[in-house]
Amino acid sequence: MDHISAKYIGAGLATMGLIGAGVGLGVLFGNYLASAIRNPSAAASQQPMLFLGLALTEALGIFALVMAFIILFVPISG
């Protein structure tokens, strides 16, 4: 297998990190919705925390994306 094919396969495998990010976001927003339906008046006060949790969880998926870009686009020397 030449290294170009290996790069593409590696980049594809690296996107499996997005599974965890997707599960985490679903859990986060599902819990927020469930508790917001129970206590609607207190829901707005936790919105900053919701967005903070969103960005932190999504960051881990982005790390997988950055790894895929590194595998694809950093040239192999030598």
Next chain:
Amino acid sequence: MAKAPPIAPMEQFLVHPIVKFAPIQIGGFTLDMSITNATLAMGFAALVICGFLAVAARREIVPGRLQSLAESLFDLIDATLVGPIMGHAGRPYVPFVFSIFMVVLVMNMMGLVLAFGNLAHQSWTFTATAQLAVTATLAIVTFLTVVAIGFIKNGLGLFRLFTPSGLPWYMLLMVAPLEFLSFMIRPVTLAMRLFGNMIGGHVVMYMFASFIVGLGVFGLQGGIAYLAFAGSGVSLALVVALTGLELIVAFLQAFVFAALATVYLNDVVNLGHGH
């Protein structure tokens, strides 16, 4: 080894010198002080922030639109972020967090809404925060500020950060190195989060935008290829939606950078006791 062809979506992040200066040798280091498109983007962001705040910081009791905007941005940091997280001890750090927030916000936005014309030779816009050098600098500045404030406020007691209370000594032997590692990884994650979000957004927008013209040219061949025009229209709608999403992400990433800076500051300022 053959030279790899330039990769199209990544070309928009290339840094080009616009005004070249000769490299300066200091010790063993070579300093290249040319003005590049990255320099212009960052300098323009600084000018926008200073200009906006100079014009908008009035003292009218009933604020106009510009003053309302500046006040709501400042309130976002002061009352919604630093206040609840750090409490009263956090007031001195609001200017620092506000500066970080405004810098990241304006640099993110400039890559979306502003075109510098053909100065960059390749692309029309430049997102300064899509450069790992810029985000790493911001992350290192934040981290060093947090560590410096921690040492100033707590002296050597800062190392109590790594020893959570109530643990027996044999568990501390395992937990303290892990806590130390997770503390030292903070600037890395700060830099990578902002960098990855900006790069990812712009690359995806570029890919979909290239489909618009690519499919359109393909559809001109006639026959069944007219379906490509439908694909072109869908790509256009997707690029519009993605630009809206990127505006939200730009604001959100600036907010998260500021929020994490506040949380790290709270860890060292309110060490041991809550606010």
